[in-house]
Amino acid sequence: MSIDQAIANLQGVKRNLKKVVGNEMTNYALDNIKRQRDANGMPLRRRKPGTPRDARRLILVDTGEGRRTIAAVPTATGVELQAAEHMVAHNQGATIRGNFRVRAHTRRRKGRSEQVTAHSRQVNITLPQRQFFGKSAALTGRINERISKQIINALT
Numbered sequence: 001m002s003i004d005q006a007i008a009n010l011q012g013v014k015r016n017l018k019k020v021v022g023n024e025m026t027n028y029a030l031d032n033i034k035r036q037r038d039a040n041g042m043p044l045r046r047r048k049p050g051t052p053r054d055a056r057r058l059i060l061v062d063t064g065e066g067r068r069t070i071a072a073v074p075t076a077t078g079v080e081l082q083a084a085e086h087m088v089a090h091n092q093g094a095t096i097r098g099n100f101r102v103r104a105h106t107r108r109r110k111g112r113s114e115q116v117t118a119h120s121r122q123v124n125i126t127l128p129q130r131q132f133f134g135k136s137a138a139l140t141g142r143i144n145e146r147i148s149k150q151i152i153n154a155l156t
Contacts, residue, residue, distance in 0.1 A: 001155075009154035020150060022072025022079040024143050029070050029081060029133035033060050039136040045128050060090055060130060070133070081133050093129030098122075 036044045036059050044059045061067065069084035083091070104118040 006155055010151070013150045013154045016150075017147070018074040018079050020146055021143055022074065022081075024146050025079060025081050025133070025139065026070055026072050028139050028142060029083075030067060032132040033058070033067060036060075038131050039134040039139065041136075041138060044130045044132070060087070060132060066090075083133075089127055091129070091131050091133060094127045096123060096125040096127070 032039065038044055047059070066084055066087040069082075069087060071082055072079050073082050074080075089096075099120045100123050101120050102116070102118060105116050107114045107116050
């Protein structure tokens with residue numbers, strides 16, 4: 001390989017660097033959700049004992065919609081990981097207070113239908129911080145390893 005070819009290959013690596021880093025960040029966040037670990041590798045905080053709904057379900061997964069919203073977006077200075085608003089609230093922790101309107105609907109209970117009239121509900125919810133993405137030594141190591149492989153492949 002000539003020096004000109006090596007330089008051209010390295011420039012190609014530089015052009016794709018944000019995409020490579022973004023993919024690694026996205027995969028790291030999705031791996032953490034699947035393994036139920038936080039950004040530093042520690043287990044995510046469990047649900048409260050006696051939670052009736054889906055006690056065996058993964059911590060941050062209900063329908064999978066939140067996982068599908070995690071994406072890396074290149075910025076002028078680097079790459080930023082974005083997700084749906086509720087996933088960011090889980091990642092950072094949040095307290096949600098206020099009155100929410102409930103529309104009129106039909107509820108099915110014990111084999112029969114019941115009409116529910118429109119009403120408002122006072123809500124006070126605290127989401128504990130379950131940080132599945134953010135800066136960490138493990139993520140930095142994965143990114144550095146991936147970049148090293150890209151450079152070695154460009155030079156061989």
